[in-house]
Amino acid sequence: MSPRIGVITFPGTLDDDDAARAVRYSGAEPVSLWHADADLKGVDAVIVPGGFSYGDYLRCGAIASMAPVMGSVVEAAGGGMPVLGICNGFQILCEAGLLPGALARNEKMHFVCRDEWLRVENNSTAWTNRFEAGAEILVPLKSGEGRYIATADTLAELEDSGRVVFRYAAGAPNGSTGDIAGIASENGRVVGLMPHPEHAIDPLTGPSNDGLGLFLSALDAVVSA
């Protein structure tokens, strides 16, 4: 039986369809999860996709982090379930306390929308095990609040323990600290990144199919769990 991977929809989510398609391309079965429903429907992993949940009111991801479904995601992540947060999903995972630090307004206050080369700094997480360490992948970035910030202690801990998973290879276009594009939880099961791998699964519609590696990685992670 193929793994079942949940994709959450909040009011204002944009990229749930593309995330579900990426899951399908990888050979797994996407399962729709709804923000107001705490039931994770027995999925093997969860993706928190990008967009403008609750209109980005208060702060990006702040309201979504308190949705009923997120209580279940936090509990499941505590039990080792792989969770991937993409863009607004990354913001939600930080707001929910599953990942440290925060995403602040981009340097120069501009929304950045362009393809970016990312370097895979850690290929031992649940979402990056199919990549070579140091591989560079081309993935779209489209966000207004993508500048990763954290306390000096948190940054040192992330760097020292290899929890910086993706870095902007040519320097952060949004002022992100240390050119950080994505990070992982201590056990490597929860990963968040600002760029959008789900928009890079087919060269016909995206800049590459490099993003597929994240979704394929989850297959190994749930099988070996």
Ligand SMILES: NC(=O)CC[C@H](N)C(=O)O
């Ligand atoms: N593409 C997205 O998920 C956008 C995330 C968020 N709303 C921002 O602009 O930063």
